[in-house]
Amino acid sequence: RRKIIIDCDPGHDDAIAILLGAANPNVELIGITTVAGNAEVEKTTVNALKVCEIAGLQELPVAKGAGQPLVRKRETAADIHGDSGMDGPSLPDPVKTITGEHAVDFIIRQLLASEGDITLVPVGPLTNIAMAMRKEPAILPKIREIVLMGGGTIGNWTPAAEFNIFVDAEAAKVVFESGVPLTMFGLDLTHKALATPEIQERIRAIGNPVSDFVEELLQFFMHTYKEVFGFDGAPIHDACCVAYCIDPSVFTCRKLHVDIETQGEHTYGMTVVDMLGVTGKEPNVNVALELDTARFWDMMIGTLTSYSKK
Ligand code: BDR
Ligand code: CA
Numbered sequence: 001r002r003k004i005i006i007d008c009d010p011g012h013d014d015a016i017a018i019l020l021g022a023a024n025p026n027v028e029l030i031g032i033t034t035v036a037g038n039a040e041v042e043k044t045t046v047n048a049l050k051v052c053e054i055a056g057l058q059e060l061p062v063a064k065g066a067g068q069p070l071v072r073k074r075e076t077a078a079d080i081h082g083d084s085g086m087d088g089p090s091l092p093d094p095v096k097t098i099t100g101e102h103a104v105d106f107i108i109r110q111l112l113a114s115e116g117d118i119t120l121v122p123v124g125p126l127t128n129i130a131m132a133m134r135k136e137p138a139i140l141p142k143i144r145e146i147v148l149m150g151g152g153t154i155g156n157w158t159p160a161a162e163f164n165i166f167v168d169a170e171a172a173k174v175v176f177e178s179g180v181p182l183t184m185f186g187l188d189l190t191h192k193a194l195a196t197p198e199i200q201e202r203i204r205a206i207g208n209p210v211s212d213f214v215e216e217l218l219q220f221f222m223h224t225y226k227e228v229f230g231f232d233g234a235p236i237h238d239a240c241c242v243a244y245c246i247d248p249s250v251f252t253c254r255k256l257h258v259d260i261e262t263q264g265e266h267t268y269g270m271t272v273v274d275m276l277g278v279t280g281k282e283p284n285v286n287v288a289l290e291l292d293t294a295r296f297w298d299m300m301i302g303t304l305t306s307y308s309k310k
Contacts, residue, residue, distance in 0.1 A: 002144075002245045003028045003117055005107060007065070008238065009037025009124030010047035010086050012221040016214055016300075017123055017238035018048070022055050023310075024303045026246040030110065030118070031061040033103035037124035037167055038077045039085025041067040044124070047086040049094035054213050056310055058096060065103025066127040069168035077163055080224050088220025089213050107132045111139040118142070119245055122175075123149040123238035125164050130171035133178055145181045147241045151258070151271025152186025156229070158269065162187050165260065166269030173260040176271075176284065183244060183253065183286040186271060190237035192291055195222065197233070202301055210307035236300075243296055244288065250299065252290035255283035 004027050008014040021029040032052070034045040045064045052060055068074050081087065099106065107128065111118055120143055122129050129146065132139060150164035150172065157163040165172045176182065195203075195218050204215045221234040244251055257279055261270040273287060 001026060001028050002119055003030050004119045004121050004242070004245050005031045005033060005110060006242070007033045007035060007103070007120060007122040007124065007128050008048065009035050009039070009044040010051060011038040011044065011081055011124065011238065012086060012088070012217045012234070013236045013238040014123050015047065015051045015086060015217055016236050017242045018051050019055055019210060019214065020239050020300060020303050021242040022057055023306050024246050027242065029060065031063065031106060033063045033065050033106055033128055035065045035103070035124045035128050036067045036074055037164065038081040039083070040076065041065065043085045045098060046094060047084065049096045049098070050091045053094050053096055054091065055210060055307070061099045061106065063101050063103040063106035064098045066131060069125060069127055069171065070130060071170045072168065075167055079228055082220065089216035103128045104131045104135060108136045108139055111142040112136070114142055116142050117144055119144045120146045121148070121241045121245065122146065123241055125168040126150070126171040126175045127168045130174035133174055140178060140180055143180045145183060146175065147183045147185070147244055149185045149190065149238045149241050151184055152188045153273055153275070154187050155270065156187060160267040161269030162271070165271055169260055169262045169269040173262055176258060176260050181286070182284065183288060184258065184271070185237065185240045185244070185288045189251070189288040189291060190240050191235045192293065193237065193240050193296060194231070194233040194235050199297055203304060206301065206305050206308070208308040211304045214304060239300065240288070240291065243299055246299060250292050250295045251288045253286045253288045256285060256287045257281040257283050258285040258287065
């Protein structure tokens, strides 16, 4: 049972990642930290609290984190996730509240007190993780692994850059150069985790409050992915990271060297993946490239079904 902290900006796919991590017996979700990304941090935090309430996670700590990238001006993704960051389902205002502690301090405290068995799962911009690394470098050897959503060899925010890396590429640079074991779920992989109308139908058929919520999330998310990118479905990017923590054998990965571009006029925020080993540099990232779609969705649907018994 792998211990994980999900650092997120819910976010439709972030919400699905939390729901997968909270109920699958192979992982133990020990906390959620929030960051500005898909929407302002105040909004992503409220969304995280709402997801906890619907999943029955009254006791799980939710710590609010950075509201601004390290260097750049904040950018949000309202065209994909709506103004609230999680448009679509209508949920009541949460009763649950955040812990008083800042996300960065929560991450540092958990890691320092651990036996080196905590995996960080950042599925938004990497601001909190970079800040934690800079504030307390003693956490570095304590991190079992960072399993992150970001980057790839294509972009969705610019032709070269994926949203999470673009929003805070300076933070990404800190994390990618940290020497901590990293597994990266970029767009090459996450676009294969596509919730199609058939998948949506399977989720609708489960019929518990959590699966109904996911179905509503997908309705909105599939609509915006059609409008903006012309996709016949929505990639549930962030859930791939949690699925990897649950069962890495669902994915095929390769160890490669990856640099973060922070200078380029057209390529700011790009993850420069050395696919052919032309730099001769040591691999620093385990890059996820393929997934077993059938097993991925069976895991997802099995976990959502388990909420019926709760
Ligand atoms: C990433 O950006 C966000 O919109 C999603 O939640 C995901 O983490 C995909 O580029
Ligand atoms: Ca996200």
